[in-house]
Amino acid sequence: MIVNFDNAATTFPKPRSVKNSVYSALEKYGSSGRGGHAIAAATSQAVYSARETAADFFGAEPENVVFTLNCTHALNTAIKGIMKNGGHMIISGMEHNSVARPAAALASEKKISLSIAQIYPEDEKTLESFRNLIRSDTKAVVCTIASNVTGQILPYQEIAEICRSRNICFIADGAQACGIIDIKMSQGINILCTAGHKGLYGITGTGLLITDGKYKIPPLMQGGTGNSSQSLVQPEFLPESLESGTLNVAGIISVQSGIEFIRNIGISKIFSHEDRICRRFISELRKNKNITLYRSPAAEYVPIVSFNINGMKSEKAAEHLAEKGYCLRAGYHCSALAHSQLGTDSGTVRFSPSIFSKESDSVQLANEIYRLSKNKL
Amino acid sequence: MIEYIAEMPSYTYAVKAERLLKSRKIRCEIKRREEGCGYDLHIYNKTALSILDKNAIPYELKK
Numbered sequence: 001m002i003v004n005f006d007n008a009a010t011t012f013p014k015p016r017s018v019k020n021s022v023y024s025a026l027e028k029y030g031s032s033g034r035g036g037h038a039i040a041a042a043t044s045q046a047v048y049s050a051r052e053t054a055a056d057f058f059g060a061e062p063e064n065v066v067f068t069l070n071c072t073h074a075l076n077t078a079i080k081g082i083m084k085n086g087g088h089m090i091i092s093g094m095e096h097n098s099v100a101r102p103a104a105a106l107a108s109e110k111k112i113s114l115s116i117a118q119i120y121p122e123d124e125k126t127l128e129s130f131r132n133l134i135r136s137d138t139k140a141v142v143c144t145i146a147s148n149v150t151g152q153i154l155p156y157q158e159i160a161e162i163c164r165s166r167n168i169c170f171i172a173d174g175a176q177a178c179g180i181i182d183i184k185m186s187q188g189i190n191i192l193c194t195a196g197h198k199g200l201y202g203i204t205g206t207g208l209l210i211t212d213g214k215y216k217i218p219p220l221m222q223g224g225t226g227n228s229s230q231s232l233v234q235p236e237f238l239p240e241s242l243e244s245g246t247l248n249v250a251g252i253i254s255v256q257s258g259i260e261f262i263r264n265i266g267i268s269k270i271f272s273h274e275d276r277i278c279r280r281f282i283s284e285l286r287k288n289k290n291i292t293l294y295r296s297p298a299a300e301y302v303p304i305v306s307f308n309i310n311g312m313k314s315e316k317a318a319e320h321l322a323e324k325g326y327c328l329r330a331g332y333h334c335s336a337l338a339h340s341q342l343g344t345d346s347g348t349v350r351f352s353p354s355i356f357s358k359e360s361d362s363v364q365l366a367n368e369i370y371r372l373s374k375n376k377l
Numbered sequence: 378m379i380e381y382i383a384e385m386p387s388y389t390y391a392v393k394a395e396r397l398l399k400s401r402k403i404r405c406e407i408k409r410r411e412e413g414c415g416y417d418l419h420i421y422n423k424t425a426l427s428i429l430d431k432n433a434i435p436y437e438l439k440k
Binding site: 033035036041045062226230239240 | 386387388389390392393396407408409413414415416435
């Protein structure tokens with residue numbers, strides 16, 4: 001028996017329609033935006049259709065949808081592009097290393113100055129953190145919509161409004177939110193970065209950078225784009241300016257299929273299903289005094305639950321649970337900043353369901369955790 | 378019939394323009410540019426160009 005509760009890393013299993021779309025793409029498509037023959041034309045049309053699907057889903061123009069390798073690639077492109085000429089940047093204290101590391105690297109190279117905003121369960125305190133850090137040379141604010149450690153939803157729309165009123169570029173990391181809550185560019189997001197393989201149910205090796213077009217993003221890398229090849233200068237038009245090299249066509253088609261899968265079910269139904277499982281799991285864990293849960297009644301959460309068995313390292317707990325067939329993620333979840341804020345020196349165990357998860361499995365897992373916590377003692 | 382050739386900055390814009398015009402029953406087709414890598418939109422109706430302009434689709438008129 002294998003039960004996956006590590007969907008915040010990558011959703012597994014994938015919908016049948018997504019699997020079929022990948023097989024079909026491999027049967028029908030070649031390179032996109034290269035050549036004029038039948039295979040190239042069909043592939044290019046299919047990739048454009050995928051752009052349209054994503055654009056419609058997030059409220060953007062198709063040409064402003066850039067396909068990337070993953071969310072990290074999208075965030076590096078956005079951060080290093082927007083901060084290319086220096087300035088001050090603010091990131092939240094809940095950021096994944098996909099934001100924190102490129103930001104820290106730019107700062108250590110003295111290319112930018114960097115501030116980290118403390119995050120609180122109360123939105124107003126969090127907003128005050130951001131307000132207090134803004135300077136006259138602040139160019140960008142990067143903030144996750146939902147923490148990949150605790151699932152806390154940050155007040156991203158209010159942060160976006162603070163940025164808009166001061167002409168600061170707002171970059172949102174939607175890795176744990178897209179496909180779970182309804183994210184739209186009209187919520188004040190200038191650049192949205194997300195993974196294709198998490199809540200959007202695409203395959204690994206897929207990500208998205210979506211821009212409202214307000215801020216020009218210089219490319220992270222240059223190369224073949226399929227047009228203006230006689231020039232040594234990288235074309236300026238999106239999305240090709242940020243899509244050098246052959247695209248992951250099968251992956252892109254899988255993301256399109258994943259978005260259609262979400263649409264057919266409905267985002268609110270997906271959220272309700274996963275949230276119900278989390279609430280049940282939490283209520284079971286709360287019966288156990290040896291469990292510490294990292295949730296506050298003052299905050300709102302996407303369907304992620306972080307916990308620890310008191311007196312047991314998170315990795316050890318996850319290892320024991322894996323032996324029983326439960327897949328959970330332990331440790332720091334590539335988010336040192338978040339764990340520093342939480343004070344979780346040896347990390348946490350993270351539970352994250354998907355639309356395919358069952359409430360009964362979460363109860364059985366909670367029972368297993370109960371047994372584990374007793375045996376430890 | 379007069380044929381207008383709009384040089385498109387990318388395949389993405391070529392398809393965007395093509396789908397926009399076809400949704401309005403205006404005939405057009407994407408063709409690989411004869412010289413240099415790129416894509417042109419072949420249009421047979423001048424009003425199509427004003428539709429592209431109104432929708433802020435960039436192009437350069439070749440002919």
